[in-house]
Amino acid sequence: MKQDFDWGLARSFLAALDNGSLLGASRSLGISQPTIGRHIAELESQLGVVLFERTGRGLLPSDMALRLAESARAMEDGALQLQRKVSSAQTRVSGTVRLSASQPSACYLLPPILARMQQTLPDIQIELVVSNAVSNLLRREADIALRMVAPAQSTLVAKRIGKMTLGAYAHRDYLRRRGTPTQPADLLQHTLIGHVQGQNIVLGFAAMGHHVGPEHFALRTDDLIAYWEAVRAGMGVGFLADHVARLDPAVLPILPALRIAPIPIWLAVHREIRTSAHIRAVFDFLADAVPDAL
Secondary structure (H helix, E strand, O other): OOOOOOHHHHHHHHHHHHHOOHHHHHHHHOOOHHHHHHHHHHHHHHHOOOOEEEEOOEEEEOHHHHHHHHHHHHHHHHHHHHHHHHHHHHHOOOEEEEEEEOHHHHHHHHHHHHHHHHHHOOOEEEEEEEOOOOOOHHHOOOOEEEEOOOOOOOOEEEEEEEEEOEEEEEEHHHHHHHOOOOOHHHHHHOOEEEOOOOOHHHHHHHHOOOOOOHHHEEEEOOOHHHHHHHHHOOOOEEEEEHHHHOOOOOEEEEOOOOOOOOEEEEEEEEOOHHHOHHHHHHHHHHHHHHHHHO
């Protein structure tokens, strides 16, 4: 008996077995019904066995066909795995991508995302440009920018990929000392962490009808890492991105009903650069991963 189990014939054999007819096998594989029949006949000739009984209702598999099916499926799995590996090798992208992000995003949001991307895109290297200023993509300061504002230049492609939600937070040690505010007006009796240049906190209180002066702030800084660490140290109440505050379970949310407008998150890239396979791969990965992390 000649044991020459040709995979091309075995593929038609499995399709006929699974569909119960030559017509069904033909439709599932996208090849003609006579070709399926010819493959099965050739396989039966090679093996010297009868695989199917032709009936009016379709194909009835023989005992030998059922015994051969397990081995044929193992061959199918191997062939598909080989095909995936070849496809992956052909589409593998490589190169260096300069990614610009703000200090908090670069330090707290992106590292676990980039660690996962390293597994998915192992041949891509990232140059992380950490700056709270908006990098100039037109001057090639970066290939991709993670921004909190939409770019105005028409030559850039921008995609809004999510939003950063914010809230009021304080360390549990601070709350143990000073008590927990139950309404926004209570914050006037608490020590706040603020900014030097940015006026969002002051304007937020003004919108609620409350004046906040320098005496309310234990610390003012525009360094967002120092701001976060001050809250963690229990210096006072701060206003933080939720994804950052979740990093320390001792930093607790307060005033959940306090409404703070979320900040939109944009990915921006130069139109010409986006045609690059490795830059496009990073752009698409970040567009999927950043919203999940937020």
